[in-house]
Amino acid sequence: MKDFDDIFKQRLEGYEMKLPDTDRDAFLNRQATRERFARRRRTYLSIAVGLPAxxxxxxxxxxxxxxxxxxxxxPVNNTQTLVGQEQVNPAQGNEGIAEDDADILDCTDGVVEYVTLDLDGDDDWGKPVESAQKSQAPGEEDVYMVVEESPEFSGGTNALMGYLRDNMVIPDSCRENNIQGRVLVTFIVEKDGSITKPVVVKSVNHLLDAEALRLVSAMPKWKPGRQNGQAQRVKFTIPINFRLDYYKNRTKATATESAVEDIMASTKDKTF
Amino acid sequence: MRTEQELARLCTAGDREAQGELYAQYASRLYALCYRYVADREEAQDLMHDAMIKAMDSFKSFIYSGDGSLYAWLRRLTVNVVIDRLRQMSKLRLVPLDQTMETGNPEADEDAADDIPAQVLMDMVAALPSVRRTVFNMYCIDGFNHKDIAAAIGITEKGSASILAKARAQLKSQVNDYLKRTGR
Structure with missing residues (x-):
């Protein structure tokens, strides 16, 4: 027996098989991509730990x-008039942010403090809160930045992520050229939940930007944001991550198929 | 050429050149090793990549103990990766009894068998049913004992030994067939 095994052992141990010429580069690219993602993961991890703190x-x-x-x-009724008028004219943008603490103190009782939440919690956590402001009568042009009840993708944030994942089409040329990244898109959730005015605020590549806009425009209706129980137009920002996952390119189906065939074949025979 | 330790360290540090060198030195051997287990070139290539990439992450646990210890370490790691994958694909769960097994094979002529090209031997091993192939590879070529094998693929030691016997019998008849075909 030993001799017979040795025929195989001697010849096959350390035997080399020729690999396709392109394989080396494929391997090195894969490793490079992995290292890049590992670095990014570390960054995200520190953000994930840091931001809640x-x-x-x-x-x-x-x-x-x-x-x-x-x-x-x-006086209580004073505050009540303030609630509900909290809105930011788009033209004013974020200037309302830097209100004095004194102002907040004046009208805090009963006024809800809002913190804007980015979907993946990146940059906006814990930013100063916009305190209530008096403003003009609400018109068609008014868009809220922050409301009591944020607009929501039907099914919630996870459903939104699922929607993006399932419907995302990464253009072939991006795949080939290893173009990936995070596109930030802002849009307005109308009172009826429809999506208007999608704009790319952080771009990666024109093809990915276009895909991001397509994804956002094609979203099903949202649950509109509400202020004092009334639906309002609200500006919203979501990040869309385009990742060229190595494994996506691989034909997993064939591996599974052959495994299934194997089992099918083997069940015909007797089994131990 | 760099020493094995230094090569390992540089690879972990993300030195692209060192990674290329690691690939140049070991890829084709590990590829052949994977092929020996999975009998599929594409799958073997993929597994070899997986193993080398896993190595990049775990070079910390590599302890240099003389020339060739890096290969020994890589080889062990690669076999583990391969076994994991086989288990995942549940290729190891059902153990088919082979119909083609003949009883009372004449003993293979070992001297003549020395002339069989390695690739032919390789293909013979590849032609074994997956469980037999795994056990034969682990026991006869990669130096695991039945206890290791039993633990790795979830069978008993006795089962491992009996599968090995069947694998040997099948290989023997194949070797004989080959010798007959080539006129020896």
């Missing part, structure tokens, strides 16, 4: 402020 501090601050403001004697 920052958010917790902000919330503690807000809590402290509200404790103090309890002592401040603010």
């Amino acid at each position: 920052v958010a917790a501090i902000v919330m503690a601050l807000v809590f402290t402020i509200s404790l103090f403001s309890k002592k401040a004697d603010v």
Whole structure:
């Protein structure tokens, strides 16, 4: 027996088979891509750990402020008029952000503090809160940046991610040239939940931008955002990640098929 | 040429050149090893990549112990990757009894068998049913014992030994067929 095994052992141990010439580059590319993703994962991880910490501090601050403001004697109906008028004219943009603490103190009691939430929680966590502002009568042009009840993709954030994943088509030329990245798209969720004015605010490549716009425009209707129970137009931003996952290119189907065939074939015979 | 330790260290650090060198030195051997287990070129290529990439992440656990220890380490790791994949594809769960097994094979002429080209031997191994192929490879070529094999692919030690016997019998008849065909 030993001798017979040795025929195979001696000849096959350390035997080399010729690989296709392109294989080396394919391997090195794959490893390079992996290292890139690993780096990015580390970055995301530190953000994921860091941001909640920052958010917790902000919330503690807000809590402290509200404790103090309890002592401040603010007439209740005064605040009520403020709630519901909280809106930001698009032209004013983010200028409302830098309100003095003093202002917040004046009108905090009963006023909800809002924190804008980015979908994957990247940049906007814990940013200062826009305090209530008086503004003009609401018209067609008014778009809220922040509302009491944020608009929502029907089914929630996970469903949105699922929608993006399932419907994303990465153009072949991007695949070939290894173009990938994160496109930020803002749009307005109308009162009826439809999506209008999608705009790319952070671009990667014109093809990916176009695909991002297509994805956003094709979304099913959202649940509109509400302020005081009334549907309002709300501006929303979502990040769309285009990733060229190596495994997607591989023909997994064939491997599974052959495995199934194997089992089919083997069940015909007796089994141990 | 770099020493094996240095090569391993540079590969982990993401040195593209070192990774290329690692590939140049070991890829075709590991590829043949994978092929020996899965009998499919594309699958073997994929597994070889997986194994080398896994190696990049785990060079930390590589301890240099003389020339060739890097290959020994890579080989062990690759076999593990291959077994994992075979298990995933559930190729190892059902063990078909082979119909073609003949009883009372004449002993293969070992001297004549020495002249069989390695690729032919390779193809014979590849032609075995997957469980037999796995057991034969692990036991006879890659130096695992029945206990290791039993643990790795989820069978008993006895089962492993009996599968091995069948694998040997099948290979023997193939070797004889080949010798007959080539007129020896």
